[in-house]
Amino acid sequence: xxxxxxxxxxxxxxxxxxxxxxxxxxxxxxxxxxxxxxxxxxxxxxxxxxxxxxxxxxxxxxxxxxxxxxxxxxxxxxxxxxxxxxxxxxxxxxxxxxxxxxxxxxxxxxxxxxxxxxxxxxxxxxxxxxxxxxxxxxxxxxxxxxxxxxxxxxxxxxxxxxxxxxxxxxxxxxxxxxxxxxxxxxxxxxxxxxxxxxxxxxxxxxxxxxxxxxxxxxxxxxxxxxxxxxxxxxxxxxxxxxxxxxxxxxxxxxxxxxxxxxxxxxxxxxxxxxxxxxxxxxxxxxxxxxxxxxxxxxxxxxxxxxxxxxxxxxxxxxxxxxxxxxxxxxxxxxxxx
Amino acid sequence: xxxxxxxxxxxxxxxxxxxxxxxxxxxxxxxxxxxxxxxxxxxxxxxxxxxxxxxxxxxxxxxxxxxxxxxxxxxxxxxxxxxxxxxxxxxxxxxxxxxxxxxxxxxxxxxxxxxxxxxxxxxxxxxxxxxxxxxxxxxxxxxxxxxxxxxxxxxxxxxxxxxxxxxxxxxxxxxxxxxxxxxxxxxxxxxxxxxxxxxxxxxxxxxxxxxxxxxxxxxxxxxxxxxxxxxxxxxxxxxxxxxxxxxxxxxxxxxxxxxxxxxxxxxxxxxxxxxxxxxxxxxxxxxxxxxxxxxxxxxxxxxxxxxxxxxxxxxxxxxxxxxxxxxxxxxxxxxxx
Numbered sequence: 028x029x030x031x032x033x034x035x036x037x038x039x040x041x042x043x044x045x046x047x048x049x050x051x052x053x054x055x056x057x058x059x060x061x062x063x064x065x066x067x068x069x070x071x072x073x074x075x076x077x078x079x080x081x082x083x084x085x086x087x088x089x090x091x092x093x094x095x096x097x098x099x100x101x102x103x104x105x106x107x108x109x110x111x112x113x114x115x116x117x118x119x120x121x122x123x124x125x126x127x128x129x130x131x132x133x134x135x136x137x138x139x140x141x142x143x144x145x146x147x148x149x150x151x152x153x154x155x156x157x158x159x160x161x162x163x164x165x166x167x168x169x170x171x172x173x174x175x176x177x178x179x180x181x182x183x184x185x186x187x188x189x190x191x192x193x194x195x196x197x198x199x200x201x202x203x204x205x206x207x208x209x210x211x212x213x214x215x216x217x218x219x220x221x222x223x224x225x226x227x228x229x230x231x232x233x234x235x236x237x238x239x240x241x242x243x244x245x246x247x248x249x250x251x252x253x254x255x256x257x258x259x260x261x262x263x264x265x266x267x268x269x270x271x272x273x274x275x276x277x278x279x280x281x282x283x284x285x286x287x288x289x290x291x292x293x294x295x296x297x298x299x300x301x302x303x304x305x306x307x308x309x310x311x312x313x314x315x316x317x318x319x320x321x322x323x324x325x326x327x328x329x330x331x332x333x334x335x336x337x338x339x340x341x342x343x344x345x346x347x348x349x350x351x352x353x354x355x356x357x358x359x360x361x362x363x364x
Numbered sequence: 365x366x367x368x369x370x371x372x373x374x375x376x377x378x379x380x381x382x383x384x385x386x387x388x389x390x391x392x393x394x395x396x397x398x399x400x401x402x403x404x405x406x407x408x409x410x411x412x413x414x415x416x417x418x419x420x421x422x423x424x425x426x427x428x429x430x431x432x433x434x435x436x437x438x439x440x441x442x443x444x445x446x447x448x449x450x451x452x453x454x455x456x457x458x459x460x461x462x463x464x465x466x467x468x469x470x471x472x473x474x475x476x477x478x479x480x481x482x483x484x485x486x487x488x489x490x491x492x493x494x495x496x497x498x499x500x501x502x503x504x505x506x507x508x509x510x511x512x513x514x515x516x517x518x519x520x521x522x523x524x525x526x527x528x529x530x531x532x533x534x535x536x537x538x539x540x541x542x543x544x545x546x547x548x549x550x551x552x553x554x555x556x557x558x559x560x561x562x563x564x565x566x567x568x569x570x571x572x573x574x575x576x577x578x579x580x581x582x583x584x585x586x587x588x589x590x591x592x593x594x595x596x597x598x599x600x601x602x603x604x605x606x607x608x609x610x611x612x613x614x615x616x617x618x619x620x621x622x623x624x625x626x627x628x629x630x631x632x633x634x635x636x637x638x639x640x641x642x643x644x645x646x647x648x649x650x651x652x653x654x655x656x657x658x659x660x661x662x663x664x665x666x667x668x669x670x671x672x673x674x675x676x677x678x679x680x681x682x683x684x685x686x687x688x689x690x691x692x693x694x695x696x697x698x699x700x701x
Contacts, residue, residue, distance in 0.1 A: 038663075309693070311689075311692055312689075320679070322659075322660065323376070323660065323674060323675060323676060323677050324677065324678045324679070325678070325680075326375075326679070326680050326681075326692075326693035327682070328680070328682040328683075328686060328690070329682055329686045330670070330683065333667070333681065335679070335681050337660060337674070338660060339660060339676065340660050340661065341660045341661045341663065342657070342660045342661070342662040342663070342672070342674050342679055343662075343663050343664075344662070344663070344665070344667055344670065344681055345665040345666055345667065346665075346666050346667065349665060349666045352665045352666065353665070355648055355665060356646070356663035
């Protein structure tokens with residue numbers, strides 16, 4: 028379970044100290060708790076390993092009592108985070124890699140897909156789970172499926188980073204393109220072999236960091252020095268887009284990366300005016316707004332299609348359609364008014 | 365100086381504990397400080413008397429060291445507040461009544477008008493100061509001037525409460541209608557005589573409350589019991605609209621009652637995008653917005669013509685054109701979302 032993200036797209040609720048996966052954004056519990064709840068089938072899963080950032084480990088321990096924590100001394104991207112986990116287990120362990128900050132409406136299609144993919148993963152392929160795309164979303168990456176390997180499992184033909192609308196529409200028309208969910212299944216050594224082949228510096232940094240790791244209760248603290256020199260990049264850039272040992276398993280899943288306040292709005296129950304209003308706040312004569320506060324009481328009067336999020340530290344006001352721009356607010360303030 | 369208002373139109377900045385006249389809304393200093401600064405000519409004025417609410421007297425003392433305070437045990441409207449002050453001074457004292465929460469760009473036209481009006485006030489008329497109206501404002505009351513009493517001083521012919529647009533436009537066309545500024549000049553006993561004539565219950569309540577008043581340093585605390593039975597109403601309703609001893613002195617004054625966030629916006633210096641952005645807040649790709657915070661850092665992205673005000677306790681988001689509706693936010697929350 029990858030829990031190293033900081034998250035600037037959900038400012039002011041998400042901050043470096045309290046990243047997206049530690050927020051209650053959809054339904055009950057934090058996104059991390061919900062992710063861990065998906066791993067409750069002990070016939071299928073061993074105790075989870077959470078790779079998290081140093082400053083967040085205290086908060087995460089509350090959510091993850093029965094888990095092992097690998098505490099990264101510094102953020103180095105998902106490739107290194109996964110390499111640390113893969114270096115911490117027996118080489119033939121099959122790892123299911125899950126981001127900790129996504130939403131699934133129902134876990135069963137994913138569990139079915141994991142069971143289906145297990146034989147292929149055991150054979151040494153790196154399995155990605157591709158979400159059947161419901162719309163030509165430009166905010167996600169796509170995986171294009173090629174030849175069938177077995178029933179419902181395909182070779183990955185290519186990866187397409189966040190496309191423009193025309194490209195996204197064309198991808199949907201092919202019927203063989205899937206959203207890259209960031210969820211993977213593979214044998215630890217199969218991943219590390221491919222990492223050695225395509226990004227050897229990351230593999231050796233992770234291996235050396237784990238060789239000198241210090242145990243601290245349920246926490247394992249990889250050594251800093253090797254990671255300082257480790258390239259910071261994603262598993263997609265480091266391995267998936269280069270390896271010829273990738274399989275894709277399509278999953279029909281009501282899935283979201285909860286990547287913006289607009290996504291939080293879409294996932295929430297609306298009132299009769301189309302508003303999503305958190306406890307203590309009010310919308311008067313307003314339509315289709317998302318209003319949440321953990322601090323001051325927010326009152327909106329006579330506005331439409333706005334996102335208004337408040338904490339004791341910050342307030343963002345932005346049209347829902349532009350809510351991906353919230354990361355601009357999380358940046359260091361400039362005097363550009 | 366009348367400083368008893370609570371102010372719900374500038375929520376969340378104004379609250380019962382911290383009313384509008386104690387806020388820094390326009391330029392330097394609170395509106396009360398600015399009001400007291402207008403009385404610095406000691407040839408013209410004695411030390412001010414401030415009539416204030418009990419809960420606010422501590423905060424007011426900081427602004428008003430050289431003043432006498434009359435601390436109302438409960439709010440009873442401007443008629444009673446003025447009656448308390450008029451009962452506290454020698455009968456032939458000429459009182460200049462000033463609201464503490466208005467904005468004047470320049471005090472000199474007012475001081476000139478006060479000097480002009482003094483002889484008429486000494487003769488026993490109740491003088492109102494009428495602001496030359498710059499637009500057919502529907503948020504103000506109007507005074508219609510009648511026959512000239514002397515140079516630049518007229519009998520008040522009638523009072524018009526907040527008119528509709530058509531009436532306001534018609535009033536402006538007459539050339540003899542002025543905004544009712546809530547500023548008055550009269551001999552204490554002349555006012556109390558007219559109060560006795562038109563609202564005797566207020567006069568006797570104020571007189572009895574002052575007869576049993578308790579001194580407390582610079583503060584005078586009128587007795588509660590008589591005021592409990594005192595009608596709560598404005599000087600306009602109680603006296604001005606009924607008396608035939610009213611004079612109006614037109615003043616050409618850049619004046620505002622700072623009655624809404626839209627008024628605060630109008631009075632402030634704008635940046636190149638037409639925004640008024642308080643310290644610590646930011647407007648990105650936004651136009652013609654008023655953004656202020658005393659608490660959380662506010663960031664607005666891609667919005668126009670909005671008022672966004674934040675404190676540690678509350679946040680309001682409302683179109684500038686509807687900012688008079690802010691009082692709805694200050695009301696007790698209901699579950700109407």
